[in-house]
Amino acid sequence: MKADWRAELQTRLTASTVRRDAPLKKAVTLRIGGPAEALVDLESEGDLAALFEFVGERALPVHMLGKGSNVLVPDAGLRGAVLRLGKAFRHLQADAAQGTATASAGLTNAAFVEQCRLSGLGGMEYLVAIPGSIGGAIAMNAGAHDGETAAFLEAVRFFDPQRGVCQALAKDFAFAYRHSTLCGNEGRFVLAGTFRLRPMADREIRARRQRYQQWRREHQPRDFPNCGSVFKNPPGHFAAKLIDEAGLKGHRIGDAQISEKHANFIVNRRDATAAQVLALVDLARETVYRRIGVTLELEMQVLPLGS
Numbered sequence: 001m002k003a004d005w006r007a008e009l010q011t012r013l014t015a016s017t018v019r020r021d022a023p024l025k026k027a028v029t030l031r032i033g034g035p036a037e038a039l040v041d042l043e044s045e046g047d048l049a050a051l052f053e054f055v056g057e058r059a060l061p062v063h064m065l066g067k068g069s070n071v072l073v074p075d076a077g078l079r080g081a082v083l084r085l086g087k088a089f090r091h092l093q094a095d096a097a098q099g100t101a102t103a104s105a106g107l108t109n110a111a112f113v114e115q116c117r118l119s120g121l122g123g124m125e126y127l128v129a130i131p132g133s134i135g136g137a138i139a140m141n142a143g144a145h146d147g148e149t150a151a152f153l154e155a156v157r158f159f160d161p162q163r164g165v166c167q168a169l170a171k172d173f174a175f176a177y178r179h180s181t182l183c184g185n186e187g188r189f190v191l192a193g194t195f196r197l198r199p200m201a202d203r204e205i206r207a208r209r210q211r212y213q214q215w216r217r218e219h220q221p222r223d224f225p226n227c228g229s230v231f232k233n234p235p236g237h238f239a240a241k242l243i244d245e246a247g248l249k250g251h252r253i254g255d256a257q258i259s260e261k262h263a264n265f266i267v268n269r270r271d272a273t274a275a276q277v278l279a280l281v282d283l284a285r286e287t288v289y290r291r292i293g294v295t296l297e298l299e300m301q302v303l304p305l306g307s
Ligand SMILES: Cc1cc2nc3c(=O)[nH]c(=O)nc-3n(C[C@H](O)[C@H](O)[C@H](O)COP(=O)(O)OP(=O)(O)OC[C@H]3O[C@@H](n4cnc5c(N)ncnc54)[C@H](O)[C@@H]3O)c2cc1C
Pocket: 029, 063, 064, 065, 066, 067, 068, 069, 070, 071, 105, 129, 130, 131, 132, 133, 134, 135, 136, 137, 138, 139, 140, 141, 142, 143, 144, 178, 182, 183, 184, 185, 188, 189, 190, 191, 220, 226, 227, 228, 229, 301
């Protein structure tokens, strides 16, 4: 009998674990989606290279997951390997004298901000209310209030399946509004980022952090699972306002609903499916386009099933 490729993959990895047919619902903030054929919790760069050698031999797809706070997983799940960065990728090294902090990509944004505060460095407090990882913040060029990740990023360490582990300056990559060329879907896997911060008084960091958290509590839905903004703001417009003016706030398809609090959020009221979320996406797009001729572009990343 032919051996299961996932068992074979496990034998090639020294520190990382491979789980077969692993449910992904709990790995993403929307709590929607089918299982991963193989969910790999990665614990070393050596294992990452071994994994790519393995999937290359078998032409299997690879999907990168951060904290799953801006993704939609298909109901049928994901074929191939879904990668997550494990504990080995959650470090921060701050250099207060130089004003820099180097964070591994698996560190959460909140832990990054807190550890920078302990070193007397501030500037990226906008990240506290963005529930992702540093890798996801670089990949998506996450931003809010007065900050955007690319503005602070100086250098990156990433994995390129053709070249292995690489170091480069941030200016070698393209960053745009909620987009970068340092993303899993561009074939680049972020391992760490070095950020330029500034010395900041503890009370100022705390005050900034609190202000952003308060703003979130007041303006964004907290009662149901969601993945943040579904659409990018089109130039000169706010997606939430356009969807609201199209009369879709609160509109529901099954258990997926355009949030009653913020029309650019889709919430999972209980057992929503990816198909229901995508039906709401289509409805919002078509209705807004018909009304005022503006095309809504997705911010949420719809992970491909993998063929
Ligand atoms: C309540 C809520 C509020 C939010 N508010 C904001 C906001 O104000 N501003 C904002 O910008 N976003 C916001 N988001 C969206 C989301 O938190 C950000 O996009 C975040 O940066 C995604 O990080 P993640 O680790 O969860 O990545 P994931 O959602 O897991 O992945 C997102 C994309 O990044 C890729 N990726 C993840 N890690 C890596 C890596 N190490 N290397 C290469 N590619 C990688 C994935 O393949 C995927 O394409 C919000 C989300 C929620 C749920």
